[in-house]
Amino acid sequence: MPGQESWRNPMIYQVFYTSRSLFGSGNATDHEILSVARARNAATGVTGYLFRTNMAFMQFLEGHEADVRPILRSILDDPRHDQIDIWPAMRIRERQFAGWDMGYANGLADENLAHVARQRLDGVTVDHVRRYLTGLRAA
Numbered sequence: 016m017p018g019q020e021s022w023r024n025p026m027i028y029q030v031f032y033t034s035r036s037l038f039g040s041g042n043a044t045d046h047e048i049l050s051v052a053r054a055r056n057a058a059t060g061v062t063g064y065l066f067r068t069n070m071a072f073m074q075f076l077e078g079h080e081a082d083v084r085p086i087l088r089s090i091l092d093d094p095r096h097d098q099i100d101i102w103p104a105m106r107i108r109e110r111q112f113a114g115w116d117m118g119y120a121n122g123l124a125d126e127n128l129a130h131v132a133r134q135r136l137d138g139v140t141v142d143h144v145r146r147y148l149t150g151l152r153a154a
């Protein structure tokens with residue numbers, strides 16, 4: 016439970032990046048990435064969300080710093096994407112993606128992803144992003 020976790024460790028380490036995908040949306044590679052990611056994240060208590068456009072990824076990863084860092088290192092070395100742009104790491108009290116070993120949303124337009132990334136810089140919460148994405152899917 017998030018409450019118990021913040022009692023044990025008040026600070027969750029959260030990283031966020033955007034990158035250019037080297038294969039198109041809808042490719043089976045997304046499923047390969049997700050199945051490996053979800054297994055490894057679950058084993059180490061890392062949670063997060065991967066947003067996907069045809070050209071780009073945008074991902075949040077969160078957990079204990081010692082668990083997140085090696086996964087981020089693997090992701091940075093992954094040849095399936097490049098132009099990785101990492102925002103400064105955040106320390107947060109509660110996970111924003113508790114319950115997601117790695118959530119996944121596909122079909123976002125590239126210009127909307129840039130918009131979401133800018134909102135993140137302005138401190139807009141993930142709940143806002145989620146509501147925004149839900150709105151896009153409904154539109």
Ligand SMILES: Cc1cc2nc3c(=O)[nH]c(=O)nc-3n(C[C@H](O)[C@H](O)[C@H](O)COP(=O)(O)O)c2cc1C
Pocket residue numbers: 048051052053055056063065072074076086089090091093095096117
């Ligand atoms: C866009 C993208 C997101 C990824 N997300 C994760 C993730 O959340 N967790 C994870 O363990 N691996 C993720 N991976 C896969 C890692 O890059 C890596 O292949 C995997 O963790 C296995 O690690 P290894 O290659 O060092 O053995 C992702 C890869 C890409 C391209």
